Amino acid sequence: MPQNTIPDGEALLLPSGEPIQMIDADGGAVEQGGWKEPYVRPDDARLLSGYEHLVLGRRINDQAGALVRQGRLAVYPSSHGQEACQVAAAMVLGSEDWLFPTYRDTVAVLARGVDPVAAFQMLRGSWHAGYNPMEHKVATQATPLATQLLHAVGMAHAAKLKGEDSVVLALCGDGATSEGDFHEALNFAAVYRLPVVFLIQNNEFAISVPLSQQTAAPSLAHKGIGYGMPGERVDGNDLAALLAVLGSAVDRARGGGGPSMVEAHTYRMQSHTNADDATRYRSDAEVAQWVPRDPLTRLGRHLAAAGLLDEDVEARIAAAAESVAARLRDGLNAEVEVDPQDLFAFVYTEPTPQLREQSAFLADELARSAGATIENAEGGLR
Amino acid sequence: MTTVSEPEFRTDPAAPAGVPSEARAAAAPAAAAVERLTGVQTLTFAKALNLAMADAMEADSRVLVFGEDVGTLGGVFRVTDGLTARFGTSRCFDTPLAESGILGMATGMAMGGMRPVVEMQFDAFAYPAFEQMVSHVAKMGNRTRGQVRLPLVVRIPYAGGIGGVEHHCDSSEAYYVHTPGLTVLTPSTVADAYVMLRDAIASPDPVVFLEPKKVYFSKAEVDLDALRARYTAEGAPAGESSGGHDDGGQAAPSSTIGTAVVAREGTDATLIAYGPSVATAIAAAETAAAEGRSLQVVDVRSLVPFDDETVCAAVRSTGRAVVIAEAPGFASMAAEIAARVSERCFHSLAAPVLRVTGFDVPYPAPKLEQFFLPSVDRILDAVDDLQWED
Numbered sequence: 001m002p003q004n005t006i007p008d009g010e011a012l013l014l015p016s017g018e019p020i021q022m023i024d025a026d027g028g029a030v031e032q033g034g035w036k037e038p039y040v041r042p043d044d045a046r047l048l049s050g051y052e053h054l055v056l057g058r059r060i061n062d063q064a065g066a067l068v069r070q071g072r073l074a075v076y077p078s079s080h081g082q083e084a085c086q087v088a089a090a091m092v093l094g095s096e097d098w099l100f101p102t103y104r105d106t107v108a109v110l111a112r113g114v115d116p117v118a119a120f121q122m123l124r125g126s127w128h129a130g131y132n133p134m135e136h137k138v139a140t141q142a143t144p145l146a147t148q149l150l151h152a153v154g155m156a157h158a159a160k161l162k163g164e165d166s167v168v169l170a171l172c173g174d175g176a177t178s179e180g181d182f183h184e185a186l187n188f189a190a191v192y193r194l195p196v197v198f199l200i201q202n203n204e205f206a207i208s209v210p211l212s213q214q215t216a217a218p219s220l221a222h223k224g225i226g227y228g229m230p231g232e233r234v235d236g237n238d239l240a241a242l243l244a245v246l247g248s249a250v251d252r253a254r255g256g257g258g259p260s261m262v263e264a265h266t267y268r269m270q271s272h273t274n275a276d277d278a279t280r281y282r283s284d285a286e287v288a289q290w291v292p293r294d295p296l297t298r299l300g301r302h303l304a305a306a307g308l309l310d311e312d313v314e315a316r317i318a319a320a321a322e323s324v325a326a327r328l329r330d331g332l333n334a335e336v337e338v339d340p341q342d343l344f345a346f347v348y349t350e351p352t353p354q355l356r357e358q359s360a361f362l363a364d365e366l367a368r369s370a371g372a373t374i375e376n377a378e379g380g381l382r
Numbered sequence: 383m384t385t386v387s388e389p390e391f392r393t394d395p396a397a398p399a400g401v402p403s404e405a406r407a408a409a410a411p412a413a414a415a416v417e418r419l420t421g422v423q424t425l426t427f428a429k430a431l432n433l434a435m436a437d438a439m440e441a442d443s444r445v446l447v448f449g450e451d452v453g454t455l456g457g458v459f460r461v462t463d464g465l466t467a468r469f470g471t472s473r474c475f476d477t478p479l480a481e482s483g484i485l486g487m488a489t490g491m492a493m494g495g496m497r498p499v500v501e502m503q504f505d506a507f508a509y510p511a512f513e514q515m516v517s518h519v520a521k522m523g524n525r526t527r528g529q530v531r532l533p534l535v536v537r538i539p540y541a542g543g544i545g546g547v548e549h550h551c552d553s554s555e556a557y558y559v560h561t562p563g564l565t566v567l568t569p570s571t572v573a574d575a576y577v578m579l580r581d582a583i584a585s586p587d588p589v590v591f592l593e594p595k596k597v598y599f600s601k602a603e604v605d606l607d608a609l610r611a612r613y614t615a616e617g618a619p620a621g622e623s624s625g626g627h628d629d630g631g632q633a634a635p636s637s638t639i640g641t642a643v644v645a646r647e648g649t650d651a652t653l654i655a656y657g658p659s660v661a662t663a664i665a666a667a668e669t670a671a672a673e674g675r676s677l678q679v680v681d682v683r684s685l686v687p688f689d690d691e692t693v694c695a696a697v698r699s700t701g702r703a704v705v706i707a708e709a710p711g712f713a714s715m716a717a718e719i720a721a722r723v724s725e726r727c728f729h730s731l732a733a734p735v736l737r738v739t740g741f742d743v744p745y746p747a748p749k750l751e752q753f754f755l756p757s758v759d760r761i762l763d764a765v766d767d768l769q770w771e772d
Contacts, residue, residue, distance in 0.1 A: 128525040139493070140525055144517045150483055151518070154490020154498075161446075161472055161496070180510070184483030191478055346524045347563050349531060349586040352640065352687035 011036065012230050015221035019233040019265045022240040025293050027301025036232070039244035044306045050087055050239045051303055052317050054296050057083035057107035059321035060116065063328055064106070064123070068274045072332045073123045077104045081237070081269035084295035085201045087111050088242035089169055092197075092250045100139040100152040100170040104201075108171065112138050116324060117331030126336045145176040149185035149198065156194040156259075167195045167253045169246070175206025177223065178214055186261065190227040195253035197246060198261040201236060203268035208281040221263040229259045236264030237295040240302075267293070340366060344381055351381055413456055415468035422605050428598040430572045431461045431537075434579035435499060437610060439469050441617030442497065445583060447474040449484055449501030449537075458503055459539060459598050485511040485536065489518050492532040492588075499583060505540040506549040512557070519588045520563030535582045535589045540568075541658045541708050543596035543755055545748040552745055553709035555657075558590040559685045559718070565639060566685040568592040570660035572602035574638065574683060576609050581637040584618050589639075592685075594658035642689035644696060648678030651702035651765055654693060654719055656682035659706045659756055666761040677765065685715055690722060697723050698730040702768040704738060706756050711739030733769035 017034040022041045024030050032038075042050075057079070064076040079086055082104070090111035093099060101108050109119050113136045121130025122141065129140040139155075142148035152170035159166045176182055177200060189196045200220050204211055217223055224231025230252075234245040242264060249260035267290040271278040278287075303309035344351055344359040351359065359380035416436040419425075425433070439445045447465055449457075453476040456463030465474035477484050481502055488498035502508035508515075515536070523531045542551030558566045565587055569578040575593075582589035612635050614620050621636030645660060646667050655663040660681045667677035680696045682689070697703045703723050707716040720735045738756045746754045 127527065128521075129527075132529045133493070133526060134529060140522075140530075144513060147486060147514060147518060150486020150514065151490035151493060153483075154487040154492070155494045156490070157487060158491045158494025158496045162494075181482055181486060181513075184478070184480040184486065187478055187480065188483050188487055342527075346526075346528045348523070348565070348687075349528070353690065354688065 010225065013225035013228065015219060015224070015231045015233045015263070019235045019263075020241045020245050021235040021238050022244060023238050023298055023302045025298050027298050027303075027305055029302075037248055039241070039248060041240050042243045042247075044303065044308055046091075046243070047240055047299060048303055048308050048313075050091060050243065051296075051299050051309070052320065053087040053091070053111050054083045054239065054299060055317050056321040056324055057086055057111065058296055059318075059325045060107055060110060060328065063325040064120070065270075065274065067120075067329070067332055073120065074125045075273045075275055076123055077273045078268075078270045079104050079107050081290065081294065082201055082203055082266045083107055084239040084242055084299075085171075085199065085236050085264045085266055088239055088246050089171060089199055091243060092246040093167065093169055096137070096164070096166045097250075098137045098139065098152070098155050098166065098168045100148045100155070100168065101141050102145075102148065102171055102173065102176075103141050103143050104173065105141060105171050109138050109141065112136050114138055116328040120328065120332060124332060124336065126338055127342075146172055146179035146181035146185065148172075149176075150181055150188070152196055152198075153185050153189045153192075153194060156189065156196045156253075157192055160192070160194055165195075165254050167197065167250050169197045169199060169250070171199050171201065173206065174200060174202040174204070174211050174214055174220060175209065176200075177220055178206075186223070186227040186229065186259070189259040190229045193256075193258040195256075196259040197249040197253055198259065199246065200261065200263045201266055202263050203236075203266050205268055205272070205278075205282070207272040207276060208278075210281075219263060221261065224261045227261075229261060231261050231263065233263045233265065236266030237293050237298070239295060239299050266295075341381055356381055413454065413467045414464055416464035420606055422603060424601055424603045425572055425576075426599050426601050427569075427572050427575045427593075428459055428461050430575035430604065431579050431593065432463060432465070433606070434576045434583070435462065435465060436468065437613075438499075438580055438583040438617050439465065439473055441613065441615060442583075443473075444495060444497045445473075445499060445617070446491065446496055447499045447501070448477050448488075450477060450479055450481075450503050452476060452501050457501060459595065461537070461539075461593070461598070462501065481508060481511040482514050485514040485519065488534050488536075489514060489522070489532060492534045493522075493530055497533045497535075497583060499535040499537060502536060502538045504546075504550045505538055505552040505554045508536070508538050508554065511536075515558070515564070515590075516561050520561045522563075523587060524563055531586050532588045533583075533586050535579070535585075535591050537579075537591045537593060539595040539598070540592045541594050541596060542745055542751055543658055543708075545751070546595075547748065548745065551751070553657075553707070553740065555592055555685055556709060556714050558592075559715055563588070564686060565589040566592065567639065567683065568594065568657040568685060569683055570594065570597065570645075570655075570657055570681050572600070573604045573609060574681075576604065576606075577612060578638050578683065580613060580617070581619060581639050584613070584637070585639060592657060596658045597661065600661075638684065640684050640687035640689055642680055642682045642684065642692040644678060644692070645681040646677070646679040648676040648700065650676045650678075650700060651704065651768055652678045652680060652696045652700045653704050653706060653761065653765075654680045654682060654697075654723070655706040656685065656715070658708055662756055662758060663706050663761060666758045666765075669758055670762060670765065675765070682719070688719075688722070690726060693719070694723060694726045697727045697735075701730055701732040702765075703727075703731070703735045704761060704764045704768070705735065706738045706761055708740050708755055710742045711737050712742045714739060733767075736764045736767060738764050 086107035118131040156168040221231035221233040452462040653663040
């Protein structure tokens with residue numbers, strides 16, 4: 001098959017021979033070879049914009065870890081090392097498109113425009129979903145693995161029925177590919193030929209379980225052919241390659257070409273969360289192998305070589321990231337006000353009579369514990 | 383942008399390879415579109431559900447029906463018969479055979495502005511969708527502080543009494559009523575089948591709609607014009623959106639959600655039942671009447687929200703109560719009803735509240751179900767045990 005032509009049928013469904021890479025670990029350009037599609041590297045201005053998001057994402061990951069240690073967040077599943085996947089997922093979408101993230105995808109959520117303090121409410125413990133999904137078309141961060149992929153399919157199905165040309169991008173990890181909902185979501189998306197792109201961040205671990213114990217497939221991208229959808233694999237630490245491959249998948253979806261799945265090879269540089277101890281299941285030497293492949297370092301080198309990134313620009317980008325981190329810090333350091341009546345306010349559109357009773361009970365209990373008389377207790381839901 | 387040649391898709395995934403779809407179409411009679419019945423009609427319970435969906439789809443283009451075999455076949459119980467023929471495959475369609483997929487996709491479609499009505503083919507076949515039901519469908523409104531509501535309906539044929547083999551007769555309501563965020567309804571009459579399904583579809587919150595399959599083909603005369611008059615042209619319950627009626631006439635009826643009804647008047651004791659047990663309770667009341675005892679029957683019909691007011695008023699009026707349900711009694715809906723009535727009506731009660739339920743065993747094989755199901759005799763024996771000193 002000659003290069004730069006798009007294969008039909010089964011050849012399109014199978015991934016390229018190697019993960020697509022456009023910028024190597026030293027920042028050098030990679031020549032095309034063995035790619036099944038003629039992916040086009042984004043221009044350097046777009047990559048510089050992406051680099052700013054990467055720096056911010058790294059800063060947010062670091063800041064959130066610090067806030068856990070300070071007791072301001074209950075827990076944080078860091079995407080340190082996976083920032084390129086996070087940023088690319090947001091950058092390839094338009095304002096009418098939807099993102100369906102998981103708990104590890106906070107950086108992608110922020111890159112889509114969600115307010116950082118709002119996004120951290122779940123991990124802060126003040127509510128479950130802290131931002132309005134409809135505002136930036138970012139679904140709530142899903143904790144039950146792979147369940148959100150079906151919601152993405154449904155959103156895409158609704159868009160198709162309404163005649164809209166919006167696209168849905170759904171995120172999951174390598175562990176989630178073992179879940180039944182992963183299978184059902186990809187199958188439904190393919191059967192109805194829906195505009196969905198599934199981005200699997202293969203970071204090698206599902207908490208402690210390595211990929212080798214998760215699947216016997218040649219690669220996760222090979223699973224696409226089983227559903228009749230194109231699968232592709234990409235260097236998940238190479239923002240340029242991610243933007244190119246995901247952009248192609250998004251274009252295909254928007255043009256009516258149906259769903260795609262993309263496996264991004266990356267690595268979870270830190271523990272599953274701060275409550276996890278990764279030294280119990282992997283060696284420091286293994287982690288060290290991934291340090292030179294860092295997504296920020298390589299893109300920074302590339303942009304510096306291209307003359308777009310010098311110390312001044314780097315300082316400006318760092319300062320912008322620092323100001324967002326400061327805003328997050330200040331927002332989470334402020335004492336959170338919770339309203340006990342919120343327990344009952346949102347379960348149904350109109351609280352049931354039973355919830356109204358329980359609401360009044362709690363209001364009365366709180367009033368009595370505050371020393372008020374029962375007569376003064378203005379009870380319950382408004 | 384790349385252009386990709388379109389892979390060949392069979393239009394009907396169920397079509398065996400090599401059989402042209404035209405040949406299959408010629409072999410099968412085309413399903414007739416749902417007819418536009420009006421006025422007073424004798425309908426089956428299943429037909430009332432069918433018309434409720436057709437009318438809701440007519441009123442609101444966001445209403446979609448999907449599930450396993452609901453399209454071409456019209457559902458294994460024919461409840462969706464003719465919907466695809468009338469509204470097309472984008473409004474009523476078959477899905478791959480995966481219940482979690484059905485409910486998860488419905489969740490996303492509801493987020494995307496649709497109002498999905500999905501069918502789980504049988505009670506026990508809904509279990510693969512349990513995670514979507516409990517972790518997402520039930521919680522989405524609460525998780526998002528009301529910013530994302532899920533107006534979807536999950537129709538589930540449930541309960542026994544039809545001689546079904548295993549996995550086809552479960553009374554699974556306890557799982558759903560125990561899950562905050564779900565509305566759980568179960569009609570028992572033909573008129574309620576129509577009205578309650580329309581109310582469910584109009585609800586802004588997710589509804590688990592339990593259809594007692596034993597009564598699917600029971601018939602009753604209903605005035606369709608009167609039932610339809612309960613709804614606006616857009617499909618909302620007229621009584622809710624129109625507010626107070628000051629025209630001197632009766633206020634338009636509002637949603638049945640959260641309301642129980644007295645299905646039969648009586649003065650000596652109250653039988654509290656729902657779904658498939660309502661008919662059994664009424665039969666028991668008829669037998670008791672012949673023996674000189676007047677039994678009242680309450681049809682709970684809305685399990686969540688529960689109508690404490692109507693149920694307790696009924697029990698207080700008689701002073702005695704028996705709760706009847708097919709499901710195993712331990713930690714069940716019947717247990718909850720008995721507890722609520724005991725707490726609220728204690729000083730009106732002449733005897734402890736009793737329960738007649740299924741035994742705490744898996745739903746039995748067909749030749750054994752007669753020993754399991756609440757029967758008229760078992761209900762009347764319970765009534766006899768309500769401490770009749772006078």
